[in-house]
Amino acid sequence: MYSVEVVSKERFLLGEGPCYDPRFNRLSWVDIENKKLFYSKNGTVETLDVDQHIGAAIPLNTSDGFVLALEDGLYVYQDKKISLLASFNNIYKDYWRSNDAKADSKGRIWFGAMVKGDGHDPEGNLYCYDKGQIRCMVEGTKISNGMAFSSDKTKFFFADSGEHTVSVFDYDEDSGNISNRRTLFTLEDGVPDGMTIDSEDNLWVAVWGGSRVEKRSGQTGELLQTVLVPAKQTSCCCFGGEDMMTLYITSAGIGQNGEYDGCLFKVRTDVKGVAPEYCTTV
Numbered sequence: 001m002y003s004v005e006v007v008s009k010e011r012f013l014l015g016e017g018p019c020y021d022p023r024f025n026r027l028s029w030v031d032i033e034n035k036k037l038f039y040s041k042n043g044t045v046e047t048l049d050v051d052q053h054i055g056a057a058i059p060l061n062t063s064d065g066f067v068l069a070l071e072d073g074l075y076v077y078q079d080k081k082i083s084l085l086a087s088f089n090n091i092y093k094d095y096w097r098s099n100d101a102k103a104d105s106k107g108r109i110w111f112g113a114m115v116k117g118d119g120h121d122p123e124g125n126l127y128c129y130d131k132g133q134i135r136c137m138v139e140g141t142k143i144s145n146g147m148a149f150s151s152d153k154t155k156f157f158f159a160d161s162g163e164h165t166v167s168v169f170d171y172d173e174d175s176g177n178i179s180n181r182r183t184l185f186t187l188e189d190g191v192p193d194g195m196t197i198d199s200e201d202n203l204w205v206a207v208w209g210g211s212r213v214e215k216r217s218g219q220t221g222e223l224l225q226t227v228l229v230p231a232k233q234t235s236c237c238c239f240g241g242e243d244m245m246t247l248y249i250t251s252a253g254i255g256q257n258g259e260y261d262g263c264l265f266k267v268r269t270d271v272k273g274v275a276p277e278y279c280t281t282v
Helices: none
Strands: 004-008 013-020 026-031 036-041 044-049 057-060 066-069 073-078 082-088 096-102 109-115 123-132 133-141 144-149 154-158 163-172 180-184 189-198 204-206 211-216 224-228 231-240 246-252 264-268
Touching: 013 057, 013 096, 026 057, 026 246, 036 066, 044 163, 057 096, 066 096, 066 109, 096 144, 109 133, 109 144, 133 180, 144 204, 154 189, 163 189, 204 246, 211 231
Parallel strands: 013 231, 144 189, 189 231
Antiparallel strands: 004 264, 013 026, 013 246, 026 036, 036 044, 057 066, 066 073, 073 082, 096 109, 109 123, 123 133, 144 154, 154 163, 163 180, 189 204, 204 211, 204 231, 211 224, 231 246, 246 264
């Protein structure tokens, strides 16, 4: 049985995108609805306020900065300054925003678009930014969400929350191409949200509406273990800590009234996670 601890009793409207960077012993995460990036530095938490919904923050490969996935573009944040990296003006619809994002081993930036607010049916696409170009990788997603890559860099895992599924693709590391999509597993009780992968190529998937994180086989999709979380809307997770065996879990407090809804959690596991990949900006 896993013992989940509350890292902070601060409640976030839509906590998401935790990322532990072992280079700086730094944990970062975002509050999408409050339009904020949080990151620990020298034992204290610093905050960046942005003027748009922030879907994710990916660490840069050359500094302690980030690439931010915002509503109208990808932005670089370093040395306390924000600059535009790539515009979405001809890519996103005006009622879309960015959601989850990850870097791959070549420094490409994978990011999803989804509908913001009400009034539109769920829709969007999954994109990849590579050397100044943006490619659409998966068309017609409903709620583009968690992503992960296998240790041998031959598989890409992707959660579409609107479909209640986690899919696996064949992945070519050199080109970044993905193909041969198939369903790894489908959830009936809750929605697959953000996820991470461990050193044994098993997925740890936050279940939105399910008060839990599920450990799933990256080979078969079989449920291996469950981490119960005292927050209904568990949203994402990542491994961290000096030995990479602590799982950090974000949640959303929006529309909830539980004591820990929206809090950040951690739990010790019996497996090592993997360090994040870092994005390049050229």
